[in-house]
Amino acid sequence: MLRVTLSRSRILLARPAAARAQWLAPSRTAFQQRYFADRKTEETLVPGSQSLKQPYGGVPPVPGVAKSASSTVDTNTPAKNIPILPPKPEDLSDVSKQTLTPPTTVPTGTGTASVAPPAGPTNPPKKSRKMRKFLAYLLVLSALGYGGGVYYALVSDNWHDFFTEYVPFGEDAVGYFEERAFKKRSQGRPPALPRLHEQVRGEEKVRIPSNAGVSSRPAEKADLGGKGPHVSAVDDNVPKPKPAVEKGAAPVTGQEKKNQAPAKPEESSSSHKLLPKQDGKQESSPAATPSAKKEEPRPAAPAPAPAPVQTPLVDHINIENASEPVVQDVVKILNDLITVINADGAAGKYSSTIESAKDNLKKVIGDINTLKATEQKNAEDKIKQLHAEFDGAAKQLLQRHEDSIQNQEVRWKEEFEAEQKLIKEAYEQKLKTELDSVNKVYDQKLKNELLEQAIALRRDFTTSVQNQVETERGGRLSKLGELSSSVAELEKLTGEWNNVVDTNLQTQHLLVAVEAVRSTLENSTSPTPFIEELAALKEVASNDPVVSAAIASINPKAYQIGIPTYAQLIDRFRRVATEVRKAALLPENAGVASHVASFLLSKVMFRKEGLPVGDDVESVLARTEVLLEEGDLDGAAREMNGLGGWSKTLARDWLGECRKVLEVQQALDVIATEARLQSLLVD
């Protein structure tokens, strides 16, 4: 089949292309058809471009021609009429120029596109636009995603961890937003000052002096003991007048500075001190200068000088002891009035009134002075009274104080006496107890001494009694020792006899134990362990070396598992004998053939009976059987042990059993003999 297809295809391939063209060309022109078997020409078109066939009509284009046409396009034909081919590297520049003018004409070909497709290079813009769109979407989406991620990171802790760890710059972004949130929260406060920081750096250190702030200070105690205003009620008034006068002087200076000078001397209330100052003042007003008593003539003297024609000038008033400021003011006013009148030259007119005024004034001043004096007197009286009162009070206080002190003293004295008494009592008590204890100790000591003496006496008594007894014993009781020695000898004799009886008993026990073991062995129908009996035997023997050696000679398996009975041994021998007979004729180092031969021949061999003479297997077996029937286990085992080769190998187990039994029998014999020997050795 395969060959057929291959040959067919080969034939198809072998057909010349020219012939195909011959009969295919017209059909193709007719139906515009192309077969798969045809060679593919340059019909491949760039999408959107016109087919090459169109300008050449029905004739299929030759590849060479098409190529030449495309190569000559740039010079001869306009760009819109020729089909656009994939640009060649060398034409690239031209093609790019042509693409600037897309074709507008509608192609007349069979192409499905009704409108001229955009030129080749128009595709890249589309692509780029798509790309740009895609990029924009991507950018927007990623930005949104990033923003969302940042926001969610601010909300969820898990996402925060994930975002900051795996997303690039995620940590910075989230950190920035967190910081902003923190700042917003702390906006009420002033922006963080670098105050602390500067302090840490050591700049602008605020230094607080050591004595700044509040500090403690002992309260100022009004030292009532020292001197002060409180000591005397009289002195209180002394310092006060000065500030009062000064206060009074202040308005004076404010009113008139020129009159200050005359006012001041008056304050000092010393008329003779005023004189020199008033001399200086005489230049302006000479009337004021004369002293109190010579006032009137003196002012009168200068007065006529300015106005001799007129009535004599009114004298200035001067009043003694005008210490009161009010009085001074009044005097001053009056003086002013006088000066005015004098200056006016109307002295004659007002002199009478002025004089009356002066008199009145003087009277008033006198009244004031008397009032003052009475007041002062009253005050002094009052002060004196107060003094007396105060003194009385002080005296009372002192008295009371002294009384209290006396009371205290008395009380203290009483207390002291009581305390003294108490102490005395306590001391006496202590003394008494001490005395008692000392007495007791002394008594005890005395008692102890007495006791010691008593003990010593008793000891002496006992020793003396002992000595007496010893001396008695030496004489009369010496025969008791002989008696006791004879009794001891008797005891020894009885003990020896007891020993003999004991050993007899022991040997009897031993015999009994041996018999017990033997009986268990004989009575058992199957191999039973006799380890208990053997243990009892060993116990009874009580470390008899012979017995222990005999027991040690027994194979442990024998008493742990048990030994087969005689009947079992015979039974087993019969089966062993049949097996041995099968291997009776085997030579040394026999193979399969000899085994088979021996097996077959052993079937037809004659069996011997009785006690035949000879070393062959058959006679040995016969002899062994006879011996076993006689009960000579030892002989039977010896006979079987004489075998060799396969026969002995087969009989090995049986021999082992026999040996075990024999060992046990021998050991038991030895023990029984030993017991008998022991019983004989007693006498």
Add this chain to the structure above:
Amino acid sequence: MSDTTTPTPATAPALRTSRPLSESLLNDKWDRCLSSLLIKSGLGLSFGVIFSVLLFKRRAFPAWVGLGFGAGRAVEECDSSFKGAAAQSRDGLRVLRP
């Protein structure tokens, strides 16, 4: 064999597990030899049959040859086992060669 086993159950398994009874040694060997003869001759026969089918156009002789090979090998093994067994085993003994 069954008779030697004691009625007491405690002793019987101890004996059995330790080692086979000496009188049954030869019988055991025979059993093993026969079984191996069967198996090996069967194997040889089957190989012979396969060869005859594949290569020898279903002739009979390859089967016989295979049977012979198997049986021969079994017999040889059996022989060696019989030969070595009678003599006392030399396991654990040092052999001095001249």
